[in-house]
Amino acid sequence: MKKVEREVAERLSSLQHKQVPLPTSSVSLGPSLSLHEPRILEHLKKRKSMDSPIAKAFDMQTRAQLDAEIARMFYTGGLPFNLVRNPYYLSSYSFAANHPLGGYVPPGYNKLRTTLLQQEKTNVEKLLEPIKSTWLGKGVSIVTDGWSDPQRRPLINFLVVYENGPMFIKSVNCSGEVKDKQFIANLMKEVIDEVGDQKVVQIITDNAANCKGAGEIIEGMFPHIYWTHCIVHTLNLALKNICVARNLESNQETYDECHWITEVHGDALVINFFIMNHSMRLAMFNRFSSLKLLAVADTRFASIVVMIKRFKLLRRALEAMVMSDEWGQYRDDDQGKARFVYELVVNENFWEKINYILSFTALIYDMIRVCDTNKPCLHLVYEMWDSMIFNMKKVIYDHESKLPSDFSSFFHVIHRILLARWTKHSTPLHCLAHSLNPRYYSDKWLQEKEGRMPPHMDGDVSTQRMKCFRRLFPNPDERAIVDDEFADFSLKSGSFGDPYAILNSYDKEPRKWWACYGSRAPFLQRLAFKVLGQPTSSFCSERNWSTYSFVYSFRRNKLTPKRAEDLVFVHNNLRLLSRNTS
Known part of the structure; x- marks a missing residue:
């Protein structure tokens, strides 16, 4: 050889x-x-x-050797290949290649996690200053939420949301502290002082009792700042009340009307688990469908609706699977459950119930999707909630073949749940934002649906708006001016009677409309700029924990809370800056 x-x-x-x-x-x-x-x-x-x-x-040989060294770093360090798409990965090597750096040694372990990290944090803070300078005129919302890190330390994070997205401010390690309303209120006050209280319009939290109590304390300290509930949490709680009704004495009527939804969801779970918990059945299903079955966590918003929506999309694949020769020839240990799955999948009544559930819950789900963003939508909530109930009544009455004047016990229960949630968690700020939206005074909007009225003619909205005016303008002289300006705005008189102002009130974005036509009402214009640019959800604070999980994983759990906070600050705010530049 x-x-x-x-x-x-x-x-x-x-x-x-x-x-x-x-x-x-x-x-x-x-x-x-x-x-x-x-x-x-x-x-x-x-x-x-x-x-x-x-x-x-x-020097192709040297280039090939450098490629091999970089690849070896990825392979041995377990780095994701997606890292090569990071612009800073490309810019770092380009900078090194285009500058004579003979004898250069990359930063070591200690320098990378201490000196350079603090330098980058300081650099990011300087880059954020121009953005912060616009907050006084536009207003911001402070959003907060809690989480536990991989070492089970409780953390509370704070973000500032403005028109272009959320800016991470800080995270507080609450180990050994009692997270009552006073403790949370003190943390909120520190952030408000850091941002500037005149720039803050509202604080958004979830609907926990201690957060609500802390919000009330803040409202006592700063009357011009409102605590508002997360509207997405409220809608999700209402959806759970409908879809997961409990058999309690105080909830008997709701359970009698809605327990069939829980049963349909349970049957769908049985089919889901029967297929996913066995490799042979899962492989069989995958041959009939490219879509996957979902195992939705209960902590996800509208988890039941998300799962049932996917189930509806997989109907034909499930029917083809259970009717195939492969399913008939497969000998499973649990023949009884296999027969139950077959009977459910081919049962037309089962799919009709799924379609009905999706037809009326889709209205709640769509509102969750609209509100679960950073985009300004505070001024849309009041009208969306009203339209959601109106459209839900139409869907239910059409399904039950009833006239609008008839009584539906099922709709009565759902309406009571939605109304109770709105009454409990709505704030005057929602009504104020609704009142300042020029769209709701246009003839086109008023004629779209029977029974609509402009906000200044709605008694509940007007009462809440006047509460806001008294809080935001404690000086009687200023409040008198604001009342006059609002009267001109709502009656389309004075400078608001301009034909172009009336013509563009339906289609034009509200803040742009105020910028074009609101200069003769300076107090109301400044208020509109702030209120109409606010979100209504605390979702960005919750999604920030995904960044924490990315930075502070179970394998990287020796980071101190302070260093993890600095890493998240740099990561989040660099992404924010990158979205606002070319």
Whole structure:
């Protein structure tokens, strides 16, 4: 064998040195071995390409070696390949390649996690200053939420939300502290003082009792700042009251009307688990569908609706699976459950119930989708809630074949749940934002649906709006001016009677409309700029924990809370800055 290898090496060396043209079929390397032409050509081309003048000019061998070193770093460090799409990955190597840095040594372990991290945090803070300078005129919302890190330390984070997105402010380690309303209120006050109380319009939290109590304390300290509930949490709680009704004495009527929804969801879970918990059944299902079954966590908003929506999309695939020869030939240990799954999948009544559930819960789900963003939507909540109830009544009455004047016990229960949630968690700020939206005074909007009225003619809205005016303008002289300005705005008189102002009130974005036509009402214009630019959900604070999980994982759990906070600050706010630049 060694003799053969030696013959091959000698023949390749002679061919390369003499550059003898190769035959078209094969090259004889002796009685014991014959190599085909493509393999020799490939070897020669590689050798020649590395020794060519072009390769030497661009130092291809050194480049290939650097590529190998970078790849080795990825492979041994378990780094995701997606890292190469990071713009800072490309810019760092480009900077090194375009500058003479002889003898440069990359930063070490301690420098990277201490000195350089603090330098970058300081740099990010400077880059954020121009954004913060706009907050006084536009107003911001402070959003907060709690979480536990991999070492089970309780953390509370604070973000400031403005028109272009959420800005991470800080995270507080609450180990050893009692997270009552006074403790949370003190943390909120520190953030308000840091941001500037005149810039803050509202504080948004979830609907926990201690958060509500803390919000009331803040409202006592700063009368112009409102505590508002997260509207997405409120809608999710209402959806749970409807879809997961409990058999309690105080909840008997709701359970009697809505428990069938829980049963349908339970049947869908049985099918889901029956398929997903066995590799043979899952492989069988995957041959009939490219979509996957979902195992939705209960902590996710509208988890029941999300799962049932996916189930509806998979109907044809499930029917094809249980009717196939493969399903009939498969011998499962649990024949009873397999028969139950088959009967459910082919049962038309089961799918009709799913369609009905989705038809009326989709209205709540759609509102959750609209509100579960950073975009300004505080001024839309009041009207969306009213339209949601109106459309839900229409869907239920059409399904039950009833007239609008008839009584529906099912709709009565749902309406009572939604109304109770709104009454408990609505704030005057929702009504104020609704009142300042020019769209709701336009004839086009008023004529879209019977029974609509402009906000200044709605008694409940007007009462809540006047409460806001008294809080935001404690000076009687200023409040009198604001009342006059609002009267002109709502009656389309004075400067608001301009034909273009009336024409554009329906389609134009509310703040842009106020910028164009509200200069003659300075107090109301400044208020509109602030109120109409606010979100109504604390979702960004909850999604920030995904960034924490990315930075502070179970494998990287030795980070101190302070260093983890600095890393999240840099990560989040660099992303914010990148979204606002070219």
